[in-house]
Amino acid sequence: MSDEIRITKKERDALIILGNHIDEEFPVRLVDISDEMSLKPPTILNLLKRLEDKGYVEREKGMTVLTKSGISRYREIVENHRILETLMVKNGMDLDRACLISENIDFLIDHESIDNIFEKIGKPSKCPHGRKIEQFHE
Amino acid sequence: MSDEIRITKKERDALIILGNHIDEEFPVRLVDISDEMSLKPPTILNLLKRLEDKGYVEREKGMTVLTKSGISRYREIVENHRILETLMVKNGMDLDRACLISENIDFLIDHESIDNIFEKIGKPSKCPHGRKIEQFHE
DNA sequence: CTGACATATTAGGTAAATACTAATAAGATT
């Protein structure tokens, strides 16, 4: 428990972008991530190399793919995000604010703990944005 | 709103230590913080200089004092901490885990937002540790 | 197949945050 590999906010952001594009026909290119994050390609390359070191990403010939571990970390973060958002909105916070805050903490909290909260608040099927909260794990 | 000066986790930790000692007869010395944080004095000095730049601390002749702004930031973080802890424990999380998580996020979230939550959950007077949750602001 | 253009990579540089050791300065205490 809580043995998740530490990532930074930027690494989180890149991971999310990679995960969000996972079902698309064409893989995300460096320039795409570069555009989405408003950072220059060399900066992104650097970021991706760190994600590679952490085992979340594999790269060859300009292609970047999430590894199994990367996919499951991505899913955990997204799920954390939606559950935290739900919890905050349920407790009086404005949706936009909740989303912004969640972005800054969803990758810092271990998924197991968030999962407990999910159970406790009655396994809501959707976050306040209307997006599905799935239980990804087997 | 949300115009709080960005601080890092280490800066937060030092701020908390300074705040916790505020009522004591003798001021906290560098070595004290050094001991409490298990970091060498030069590292702490560096940290304090950054807090000074951010206007949270004033230093002269080895003495370190929180400024007005430092005190109020300290209080906001402590309050954030206790409210977040309360929220998490109320929603099924183990107290120790909640405390640990709260430590990592209490300084990242603007106090106004947390205050909304506080109102919504019925202004509990104590956190799960039994410590007072006060409304410090006028 | 060959330029031209787009994209990726390398190289090299900067800055902030986080640490350290070793040396020096300043205070306090005996």
Added chain:
DNA sequence: AATCTTATTAGTATTTACCTAATATGTCAG
């Protein structure tokens, strides 16, 4: 005054997070 404890300075290293400029690698039109 000598000693001991603290504080400070100087110098070094690593990680994250950026950049520009140069080079390499594709790719696609003709």
